[in-house]
Amino acid sequence: PFGLKDAFEGKFLIGTALNMNQIWRSHQAPIKVLKQHFNSIVAENSMKSMFLQPREGEFNFKNADLFVEFGKKNDMEIIGHTLIWHSQAPRWFFSDKEGQDVSREVLIERMRQHIHTVVSRYKGQIKGWDVVNEVILDNGEWRKSKFYEIIGDDFIKLAFQFAHEADPEAELYYNDYNTAIPAKREGIGRVIKQILDSGGRVDAIGMQEHHGLHFPSLNEVENSIKYFSNLGVDVMVTEMDISVLPHARPNAGANISDTSAFRKELNPYPDGLPDDVMLQLGKRYIDFFRLYLKHQDKISRVTLWGISDKDSWLNNFPVRGRTNYPLLFDRQYNPKPFVKEIIALAKE
Ligand code: G3I
Numbered sequence: 001p002f003g004l005k006d007a008f009e010g011k012f013l014i015g016t017a018l019n020m021n022q023i024w025r026s027h028q029a030p031i032k033v034l035k036q037h038f039n040s041i042v043a044e045n046s047m048k049s050m051f052l053q054p055r056e057g058e059f060n061f062k063n064a065d066l067f068v069e070f071g072k073k074n075d076m077e078i079i080g081h082t083l084i085w086h087s088q089a090p091r092w093f094f095s096d097k098e099g100q101d102v103s104r105e106v107l108i109e110r111m112r113q114h115i116h117t118v119v120s121r122y123k124g125q126i127k128g129w130d131v132v133n134e135v136i137l138d139n140g141e142w143r144k145s146k147f148y149e150i151i152g153d154d155f156i157k158l159a160f161q162f163a164h165e166a167d168p169e170a171e172l173y174y175n176d177y178n179t180a181i182p183a184k185r186e187g188i189g190r191v192i193k194q195i196l197d198s199g200g201r202v203d204a205i206g207m208q209e210h211h212g213l214h215f216p217s218l219n220e221v222e223n224s225i226k227y228f229s230n231l232g233v234d235v236m237v238t239e240m241d242i243s244v245l246p247h248a249r250p251n252a253g254a255n256i257s258d259t260s261a262f263r264k265e266l267n268p269y270p271d272g273l274p275d276d277v278m279l280q281l282g283k284r285y286i287d288f289f290r291l292y293l294k295h296q297d298k299i300s301r302v303t304l305w306g307i308s309d310k311d312s313w314l315n316n317f318p319v320r321g322r323t324n325y326p327l328l329f330d331r332q333y334n335p336k337p338f339v340k341e342i343i344a345l346a347k348e
Pocket residue numbers: 044045087088133177208239313
């Protein structure tokens with residue numbers, strides 16, 4: 001059956017994040033939707049360092065192997081996510097036996113070991129890696145992560161270098177959220193330009209695109225697409241979803257550190273998404289897909305962060321137990337009404 005991936009053929013790949021629950025149990029519904037609509041997959045969690053190397057030198061590739069096998073069997077372009085991230089990194093990574101921070105040399109060596117081991121295991125099987133995730137803050141400054149504090153700002157250049165050594169054919173990406181905020185956009189640009197100027201390899205900047213109904217503006221997203229492309233790299237939409245609940249992002253009118261507001265309304269639509277909100281959501285999706293199509297010469301992949309609303313991380317962020325509706329397929333894995341409009345848009 002004809003799906004999103006067919007509609008966008010020759011324009012960009014259509015991807016989704018997959019979790020192990022879907023792969024392990026081989027649930028019929030998600031797998032059927034996956035095969036019809038998507039031609040690229042990324043592991044939602046199972047390639048993060050806390051799962052791959054829970055203790056120093058002890059790698060656990062069980063789930064990651066299954067994920068890659070699954071992708072190969074189903075002819076998907078497979079994306080690796082993510083090698084260097086401050087979150088979901090095991091605590092041992094940064095400390096010695098006494099719990100003190102390790103030295104710069106030791107942390108660089110641990111980074112090298114981790115990246116070399118993981119990337120070389122899947123050499124030739126992974127199309128590209130999110131090498132570095134979320135190291136620039138919304139104000140454009142460095143996130144003061146352990147990587148930054150212990151190694152200094154060249155940790156990012158080293159990470160790209162190690163990944164390239166381990167699989168010279170793999171594409172290498174920088175991935176971040178809120179990339180439409182001008183200060184953050186420029187902060188990312190500054191860092192990536194430095195790596196490129198010094199002869200490092202970065203193939204693309206991944207714009208995660210965790211949107212709300214009203215934030216960010218299309219205009220600022222477009223500015224970022226152009227700005228990143230002008231650096232000489234591809235642009236990818238790597239984690240798209242659109243929250244219909246109060247949106248926990250800066251400038252979105254919500255204060256994320258005060259979770260009581262979010263807790264009050266865990267499920268404002270107990271009878272399902274009302275028609276007017278569905279229309280709003282559809283319009284927002286169409287607007288973004290129209291924008292991505294306009295820039296199809298710059299954008300090589302559009303990945304959704306999950307298949308159905310049931311699987312979305314946004315049911316648990318910023319507080320647990322929300323009922324959100326951020327994706328293209330509903331909780332029964334039926335396409336939302338606007339999916340056919342997105343398909344039609346691609347044919348225009
Ligand atoms: O592994 C434990 C499990 O042992 C435990 O029983 C269970 C109970 O809550 O939790 C499991 O860990 C969860 C993990 O996902 C794996 O399922 C964490 O609680 C949960 O917080 C974690 O959330 C993931 C989140 O990254 C972590 O920051 C989301 O599923 C995942 O969608 C999200 O993805 C990130 C991207 O990697 C980077 N960009 C932002 C995006 C959304 O936050």
